[in-house]
Amino acid sequence: MNDIDKQIANIIQADGKASSAEIANHVGISVSSANERVRKLKSIGAITQWRGVLNPSAFGVELLVFIFVDMSYEGEYEATCALTECPEVQEIHHISGPHSYLLKVRVKNTVALQEFINTSVKPLKAVVKTETLMVLDTSKETTEIDLGHLNKGG
Amino acid sequence: MNDIDKQIANIIQADGKASSAEIANHVGISVSSANERVRKLKSIGAITQWRGVLNPSAFGVELLVFIFVDMSYEGEYEATCALTECPEVQEIHHISGPHSYLLKVRVKNTVALQEFINTSVKPLKAVVKTETLMVLDTSKETTEIDLGHLNKGG
DNA sequence: GGTGAAAGAAGATAACG
């Protein structure tokens, strides 16, 4: 994992459709070498997947919310497993602070949100309390990580 | 935008490397038709981009945090613009409730977090207060949206 | 909208320097 690998990863995380030729040109190596590096980055789990990103509202999914979920220790594992299975749940984070978990959830509308909370969250044994934050507007949303100055702070 | 389009979008959001032939097979149309539908989904903005997803820890980015940012109205726009430019910031959501904004931020470690808050957040005029939630563990993280039962709740 | 065929581009593999 040297600087060229990071450059390649950076290209791919910005454009999943970048061809091997484009990658090779940008980092200044041959196509076959670029191919080999991408293969290796994938095999060691540095690049985990390729995805198309959809515009939720184009599919009628208009609501984005974050939900704090407070859980008791008993049944915690089962609860997170159940939540993982919910297609509306995009992210599940175990967090520090007064709340146990933070969920990122996308649903069609408030009716669907109500239904999700009532049928998929509240029935879980471990769930003690929930607190929902409605997102009014999202000005940035990317999966890109900062590979620009990895020496920062370390 | 019919059912076949949604099926195609669903395949692509799960696997950005799915070939036209694979897509065509799965939805039961010809390769050229599948291609045309993908082109159209892209042109109408239903599919916004293709991305490779990196494993942050493979690149030394070990910390994920959510930061509540309270802002005054004055300078709010400039502040969000400035935050948008920060590579550490993956998401910026304007939210309801006592806090103004919720940021999703990835940095190398606590030192980098400290530096980010001190140099990129606190100096912004509109920023009144911040509250940082540390993520201890992430059990699910995807960009996929639920296209399975779009009639839910509507 | 959909199909199938053909030409061009890109990917994967292997031998060699």
Next chain:
DNA sequence: CGTTATCTTCTTTCACC
């Protein structure tokens, strides 16, 4: 690690239903 050659696969385009 780069080059070249080869094989395979995907994409794009076009004429046609």
